[in-house]
Amino acid sequence: MNGEGLLILGPVLAAMITAATPLLYAALGELVVEKSGVLNLGVEGMMLAGAVIGFIVMVNTGSHTLGFAGAALAGAVMAALFGVLTLLLLANQVATGLALTLFGVGLASLVGQGYVGRPIPDVPELRVPGLSDLPIVGPALFGHDLPVYLALALVPAVSWFLYRTRAGLVLRAVGENHSAAHALGYKVLGIRFLAVLFGGAMSGMGGAYLSLAYTPMWAEGMTAGRGWIALALVVFATWKPERVLLGAWLFGGVTIMQLHAQGMGLAVSSQLLSMLPYLATVVVLVAISRDVTRIRLNAPACLGKVFHPEA
């Protein structure tokens, strides 16, 4: 790689980190949901709900903070619907999650009709004097907006919660063996419901990152499948928060790099280059999945299974 190639590394890393941010929010949320034993495939729908509500709140209040808060709330409301159906009415989780996506896509475009094509100000970047001007590291690490750092901070936070707190232990116990947790007196459904709400709020934030910061606008279906990628990242991460970060960076990084390769005139079809992020994820998953016992230990044993206290 020549000098130009090296200098470009900073912006590439910066682009990778922002591209990974919406995936990070949604995947971390879904990870907590799945750790509690619930599989919510409605991430895409919840992200869209967050994207549109966050945008509407921002337009009407002028506040990015309120926008993100509104998005989290919208995601949580969608998730609550899922929670009522699957936890209280014991509906099938896979199908309900997919239906939630269908519902969310429609609802978001219905609610957002009057908001398409309206510009809003971007979330301001935080610049650290001195540090932001360093070569490579400067643009890569110092110069993002606040939600990027928040998402990064959530990785150790979620990890700490799951593995270092009592509440996290209980949540994992519920996902591991709900009958035993119930017998010990824990409110399985209540805990799962809270986890589902958290997942919804995080998906909503991920959606809002797209509509408020990444491309400050609302467009129908603007998440364009990122909810599905987030779901895949949880599996990729074998239910470990740090690995979610790794997966999101891998996916975002390869996406950015293939765009750079195109711009530099690499003589490979763009469709084939565009396959790389997906293929890279598969290849790395294969490489890290070979240790069978470790994955079995991480996967919540009760994932997707219905729980009824009387049963």
Add this chain to the structure above:
Amino acid sequence: MIRLEARGQASRVMVYATPVLAVALTLASGFLLFWALGFDPVKALHAFFIQPLTTARGLGELVVKATPLVLCAVGLAIGFRANVWNIGAEGQLTLGALAGGGLALAFYGEGGWWLLPLMVLGGIAGGMAWAAIPAFLKVRFNASEILTSLMLTYVALLLLTYMVNGPYRDPDGFAFPESRMFEPEAVLPVLVEGTRVHLGALFALLAVAGGWVLMSRTFIGFQIRVIGLTPAAAGYAGFNEKRIVWLTLLLSGGLAGLAGLGEVAGPIGQITPGISPGYGFTAIIVAFLGRLHPVGILLAGLLMALSFIGGEAAQIGLGLPKAITGVFQGMLLFFLLATDVLIRYRVRFGAKRVTA
């Protein structure tokens, strides 16, 4: 206080009553939804559920739309029963279309009676080949089929774009990304004159029948059910779990591939960049709505198809935006999924009786 009490046995009545209840609830809430949004609710509901069924052509379209959904869902359901989570039917469908349809292009101008059977086999093989990758990675490397099959779907869709922009592109098509129109020898025969119902619908019915026989009349079906319900017991019984992974993935992939071939050699008649509007994903819902039972899937596929076609009719007749269709479909699904609870549980009012 309202609470749910487990029934000793699943209610036979409720198995049939809950879908009716769900549809009634959907009609009632749909009525309110359309009314609240300023549309004539009676007309809207009529457009959704009645109008498409009033003409032979409409009925035919229902079958055309349900065909790929049912084909994909029957295969997926068998896998789901065995806890094999193939969510990449969309990709397998695409590969079936590419492989089977590719034969139509390869033998363009040289076709005969043998071409269609070859294409059908090619479609099945294409879908199977694509599903074999997650199967291999699962069995050999323990890689989750949820992730691999989903990621391969995106790869398949890009491969389709690549092929129609390259090798498959119509040489006389002004460089537009589409293949030639297939020759008559390479198009599935229409079963009912005046409609677009094609041979694929018969394949779907055969798949339903075959799926039923496999699951309830064969030892393999028994193994699949045992592995799905109690993996540990399956282990003790000496069932080969890896073989079931291979079998269910190849089966669902093959059926999805057949669905894809049915689209390109049926109503579309060529290979285009947009073969499927997400049939492979919708089929997952159809599989569960049908309670993973082949006959249930047939009914669920028809209902799902009706809601799509009805949404179009409502757009044309009443100017109902597409977004409302999505919301309405979501409601329909929520009710169908939620009322299923009544099969295994009964609703009790008041405090819990002291029984022990």
Add this chain to the structure above:
Amino acid sequence: MNRRTMGKALLGLAGAAVALSASVYLGGAGAAVAQDKLKVGFVYVGPISDHGYSYQHDQGRLAVEKELGSKVTTTYVENVPEGADAERVIDQLAASGHKLIYTTSFGFMNPTLKVAQRYPDVKFEHATGYKRAANVATYSARFYEGRTVVGLIAGKMTKSNVIGYIASYPIPEVVSGINAFTLALREVNPKAEVRVVWVNSWYDPPKEAEAAKALADQGADVIVQHTDSPAPVQLAQERGLWAVGQSSDMTRFGPKAHLTAIVDDWSPYYLERTKEVLDGTWKSKDTWGGFKAGLLYLAPYNPAIPKDVVELAEKARTDIMAGTRHSFTGPIKDQSGKEVIAAGKTATDEQILKMDWFVEGVVGKLPK
């Protein structure tokens, strides 16, 4: 939810069955009145709210409603997938009494022809295709004419001599646009080069933003797009670069960056053809119009563009309209240096419609 529907919702909660039965009754009466009008149908590939391609077509529909509202009623179906569903939608429009149907995306070509065979008394208009029949006409815009003008502006405005070009799919419309742009660019700035990134989508804001970032990071200071979302314009604004919008005027997404935009305008064509059906003079034909036909125009120039550059651009535009300038005037060499169009010659329409090669000055190969 907009104000009208919100009001309806509140009303709905308050007033009960009386309002209901009234609306049913009114609906029945309304249908009878509309019978004598010409019913015109529009089929869109995207949502009408996309502020891009389908939105511009719907603006054309609204123009027809506005001008001919006393004689026509219009219907649209949005988000129609370009697979097996298209034929059903078009058929339903024809079967429900629409006598003129516009199918506005290339992928609707064969479905349109199939339906047209079944309804010989219905007129069909298919956008951007090449197959016609007695009752199927085709129409498209010479988008490349706009790209020539913005190429001149970009050549004058760039400092880095690197232009970033975000493209959707490698179809002739896009390829000829890239070539027309590059030829004009290098006419005024021979040192400039064009870097192309394909995003394989017409509308994916985050993906387009990522492509714009990659191009900006490679030194591009003008971002041109042949995709429909305003995300690249936003990115250019944020980075202090120039941008050229597409499909609709995107100034409000980046007032500083937005040089101009190539705007599609289908209303003149839709008005003309709908009137012809009303008058009984409609005939199947192919229409491929550019600036002169009014099917495209340029959004207001950015005030920051120097006066002489605006004059250069305006001269090119008026010359194109007058027929004294052609976007593809030889000598034109492809990337291998082979002369494709000889000096003094201009490309034929067929050469433009089938274009699948890049001119000199474009970085990277066009995948075959």
